[in-house]
Amino acid sequence: MRTYLDCIPCFFKQALEQGRLVTGNELVHKEIMNDLAAKIPEFSWGLTPPEIAREISKLVAKRCGAGDPYKRLKDQSNRRAMELYPELKKKVAQSGDCLLAAVELAIAGNVIDYGAKNTLNVEEEVQKLLAGDFPAGRDGTFEFEKLKKDLSRAKTVLYLADNAGEIVCDRIFIEEFYEGREVIFAVRDKPALNDALIEDAVFCGIDKVARVISSGVDAPGTVLKYCSDEFLKIFKEADLVISKGQGNYEALTDAGRKIYFLFKVKCPVIASHADAILGDIVLKRVG
């Protein structure tokens, strides 16, 4: 998916948020905004949003130093999600259809996203999840039966992770289908917003149910041209690919293979692209 002019405000929000996570110095924040403004006319709008977001992170790093601005937030999300693991697991077990409940949870867990929402009220979102039923998808943008069928036949499943914390919900989903299958769980190679890295996956115990690998990417989306050969081989050969989050959707809609995209719709551009409504939980087969 290409980048739209509507993405520009979010790029500025992301840049400012990253700068603020690293330093409280408003002069530096201003320099970051000016640097980004200077790049706007140069951006190639044919690129996907994660590719542009990657350039913006590099631009922030130039002013603030390389590092991992979201490290503390990611650790916090992981810990909080792991605390909730038993409760969430119980909620899935008590549902009439465990696979359905687990996939709903996995998509709902996609609210844990600082990059897209620029808010930190994850706790509130999680409490909503625990209080009610998991949100159900709408007909047309929730192709659960198709996924269930393809899953029943698949021997290898490649699962593309999105955010730290959220991956605990992914684990609960994977636990519903990993037995008798090879599941490969791919995370980013280097820090990209609050996206999960290998250390996050291990902390959240994903390595108990899947083989955790890096995709080779340092963008907040699985941009194939940055992926490692090892990853690309798996991506090509896996019986089933499940992709989490908007960033992976943006990067992979034109990837030329069948992919199930699971994400919560957080922006109007994606809503329009995916024929969905803002706030929808989407389970969509493309390709």
Place this chain on the structure above:
Amino acid sequence: MRTYLDCIPCFFKQALEQGRLVTGNELVHKEIMNDLAAKIPEFSWGLTPPEIAREISKLVAKRCGAGDPYKRLKDQSNRRAMELYPELKKKVAQSGDCLLAAVELAIAGNVIDYGAKNTLNVEEEVQKLLAGDFPAGRDGTFEFEKLKKDLSRAKTVLYLADNAGEIVCDRIFIEEFYEGREVIFAVRDKPALNDALIEDAVFCGIDKVARVISSGVDAPGTVLKYCSDEFLKIFKEADLVISKGQGNYEALTDAGRKIYFLFKVKCPVIASHADAILGDIVLKRVG
């Protein structure tokens, strides 16, 4: 109130929205975004947001021609609000405290704001208003008793309007206190986003309950340095000033006189500045 770096994303949203209202040509939209990006390092952040918004509208006009991009939307809002006038009036009349209900309605009517919300689902907002009780303010950010007392003593009331459509709610509020008083209703002098002009005030029948004047301003907020001498004299001498909307709040927090600010909190920057929470309806005395 000065402009914050957090305002930048909204400026880009506003510019894009204005460009799109005038032309469907994406190349022009891109030029507008590039023009705005080039201005970012030059903006004086000591200015108020309405002053910057004014510069942005001029920048859009340079690409798209001078005019009134929001004309159709304003007409639509006025017509729809006038259709609802009898129902809203009835709702106020049936409440236990008409003045309170009317002021709640006036503030709630501030949702009709394309500039700040960048959404057009006004109908939905209005239906919510009609369906439930008018939203109540929270202690500390809803100084109704103070306003009521000052209103009872005031002989001249200057009322600073915000958006088209919304002014029908203002009219209903003014109808609760105009008898025996001189009410002056001040609107923008020239188009500024979807803010009300004299023609809007007349269409919505404000001239039946108040003297309608222009403030002299072409910014989406009553920026005193652009106001006419006639307006400034009234502003100085009026017993009571009631100011609607975020734009007027941003422009007038440091105006050096007592003002009652009535607005719905639509952005985190204002929320923080006004010690309020996003979504609050605020009735705040400053000065």
